[in-house]
Every structure is written in C-alpha cells, then in structure tokens.
Amino acid sequence: METHRLGRTGVEVTRLGFGGGPLGGLFAPLDDETAAEALAAAWDAGIRYYDTSPHYGIGHSERRIGEFLRSRPRDSYVLSTKVGRLLVPQDADGKSDPAGFHVPATHRRVRDFTRDGIRRSVEDSLERMGLDRIDVLYLHDAEEFFDDAVREGYPALAELRSEGVVGAIGAGMYDTAMLTTLVRETDVDVVMQSGRHTLLDHSALDTFLPACEERGVSVIAASIFNSGLLAVPRPVEGARFDYEAATSDVVRRANEIADVCETHSVTLPQAAMAFPLRHPAVAGIAVGMRSAEEARRNAESFAVEVPARLWADLRAAGLISSNND
Numbered sequence: 001m002e003t004h005r006l007g008r009t010g011v012e013v014t015r016l017g018f019g020g021g022p023l024g025g026l027f028a029p030l031d032d033e034t035a036a037e038a039l040a041a042a043w044d045a046g047i048r049y050y051d052t053s054p055h056y057g058i059g060h061s062e063r064r065i066g067e068f069l070r071s072r073p074r075d076s077y078v079l080s081t082k083v084g085r086l087l088v089p090q091d092a093d094g095k096s097d098p099a100g101f102h103v104p105a106t107h108r109r110v111r112d113f114t115r116d117g118i119r120r121s122v123e124d125s126l127e128r129m130g131l132d133r134i135d136v137l138y139l140h141d142a143e144e145f146f147d148d149a150v151r152e153g154y155p156a157l158a159e160l161r162s163e164g165v166v167g168a169i170g171a172g173m174y175d176t177a178m179l180t181t182l183v184r185e186t187d188v189d190v191v192m193q194s195g196r197h198t199l200l201d202h203s204a205l206d207t208f209l210p211a212c213e214e215r216g217v218s219v220i221a222a223s224i225f226n227s228g229l230l231a232v233p234r235p236v237e238g239a240r241f242d243y244e245a246a247t248s249d250v251v252r253r254a255n256e257i258a259d260v261c262e263t264h265s266v267t268l269p270q271a272a273m274a275f276p277l278r279h280p281a282v283a284g285i286a287v288g289m290r291s292a293e294e295a296r297r298n299a300e301s302f303a304v305e306v307p308a309r310l311w312a313d314l315r316a317a318g319l320i321s322s323n324n325d
C-alpha cells in the first residue's frame with residue numbers, strides 16, 4: 001500500500017490507517033477475538049498505520065493493538081497514540097464506562113496536559129501496549145483545554161521528539177480554528193482532523209488545510225464517514241452523523257451524493273474515502289474498524305480508483321466545494 005511521509009520527519013504512514021476507536025467498544029461491545037481478527041485482516045490488506053488512544057475504551061484499544069503488533073517486526077508499522085487523559089483505577093461497581101464505550105468502568109479519565117502528565121501518559125500507554133516506542137504522539141481533544149495544551153502540552157511533545165522518544169508530534173481534534181492556530185504558532189509535524197474534511201463537511205478547506213499546506217504540516221483525516229452515515233451505500237433515517245442521529249436534510253444530501261456516485265459505478269463509502277486524499281496536505285485517512293469483514297471491505301473500497309469526472313459532477317450539482325481543487 002502506498003505510503004506518505006509526515007511533514008519533514010522520517011515517519012511514513014500507509015494512506016489507509018486503522019482507527020482504533022471501535023476496538024475500545026465504541027457504540028457496541030467488542031470481544032478480544034473479534035478485535036484480533038479485525039487487526040489481522042487489516043494487516044493482510046497492507047495497512048501498516050495503527051492509531052489508538054487511552055481514551056478508547058479506557059485502555060482496551062491500546063491493549064488490543066499492542067498485543068497484535070508485538071508479534072510483528074517493530075520497524076514494519078507505524079503506531080500513534082494520544083495524550084491528555086490519564087487513566088486512574090477505580091472500582092467499577094458493575095457500571096459501564098460513561099463515555100460511550102461498552103467496557104466496565106474500571107478507570108476514570110483525568111485531563112492533564114502538563115509535562116509530567118504527558119510523560120506519565122506515554123509511560124502508561126507503552127506499558128498497556130507492551131511496546132518499546134510510539135511513532136506519532138497527538139494532543140487529544142484539547143478544545144476545552146486549548147491554552148494549556150499549547151502552553152504546556154506542545155513543549156512537552158516537542159521535548160519528547162527532540163529526545164527521540166517519538167518521531168512525529170501533533171494534535172487530534174475537531175475544531176479547525178484551534179488546529180489552524182496550532183499549525184501556525186508551533187512546529188507540529190502532523191494533525192489528525194476529525195470529521196471536517198468529508199463529503200458532507202468541507203469546513204476544513206476554509207483556513208485549516210491551506211495553513212497546513214503552507215506550513216508543510218501533514219494531515220490525517222479521521223471520521224471520514226462522519227460517524228457512520230457515509231459508511232453505507234444508501235443512508236437511511238436514523239443513521240449516525242457526528243455521533244448523533246442525522247437530520248433528514250443530511251440523510252437526503254448524502255443520498256443525493258450517492259445518486260451521482262452511482263452514475264460512475266462508485267459507492268458512497270468509496271467516494272468518502274477518496275475525497276479527503278485529493279488535498280495535497282492530506283497524508284492519509286484513519287478509518288475505524290471493528291471486524292475482519294469491515295477491515296476487508298474498507299481496504300477494497302480504498303483500492304477503487306474513483307474517476308475525476310465524479311468530482312466535477314458533484315461540484316456541478318453543488319454537492320461538494322470547489323476549494324479542494
């Protein structure tokens with residue numbers, strides 16, 4: 001599978017990456033065997049970039065990804081995880097994680113973007129995964145703690161990079177305005193932008209992606225299916241959009257895009273995967289996968305060559321922005 005270098009670093013990621021959110025039990029429970037099968041199918045399909053976070057299932061995603069990758073040569077893949085949440089043990093008392101992951105509430109999350117907190121988070125992640133290093137480290141979901149993340153978190157990441165502990169640093173967030181500030185005011189290598197450079201949301205094209213291109217910062221586009229709506233050929237009422245039920249207008253627009261796609265023998269998920277990669281700043285996409293079937297289907301969709309005429313027709317219909325060209 002084709003790879004792309006992150007910023008000016010030596011870190012290269014496959015253009016299709018494995019998003020580890022579902023391995024933490026996001027939206028529905030997931031057992032270890034099914035998770036392992038998903039990871040193996042992704043590997044067999046050529047995926048060599050794996051992204052996770054302590055947040056995903058309060059450590060379950062990191063543990064499962066680490067257990068799988070320990071059996072592979074360390075230089076054969078790229079691993080990213082995130083900082084900003086420390087996991088503190090607690091008595092689950094029969095309760096499930098309140099953050100939307102279907103796992104027992106064995107830990108609580110404590111937000112911490114201090115230097116000590118970030119270093120502790122890295123040590124904890126390495127211990128959970130059973131690995132000796134992390135290739136890419138992101139400040140995670142720092143929207144409500146942005147000043148702290150820039151003032152204390154970024155220097156801590158830069159220090160880890162200078163020490164050779166990690167190869168590339170950045171942030172994973174939704175807010176494109178804050179990410180634009182981070183790109184312009186710091187020396188990050190890569191940013192993982194979630195849900196704002198998709199077939200249904202083009203807001204990253206306004207200022208964020210131009211800033212990344214200008215500064216030589218790479219982008220990993222995440223949540224490219226907007227939480228599920230674009231993951232099926234024909235979305236229906238009740239489909240999930242940005243973690244909530246989609247409005248009828250959003251479902252209608254998705255189906256209008258699907259109409260145009262079908263005239264080019266392309267499915268909506270295939271177009272959704274190809275769309276972000278058209279921008280020169282985008283190094284790759286990270287797609288959540290929870291089963292072997294999903295992993296194989298995503299890899300097959302990713303491999304489809306989408307004709308240029310599709311984008312022209314979508315622009316002519318007013319369904320995508322012209323700023324991506």
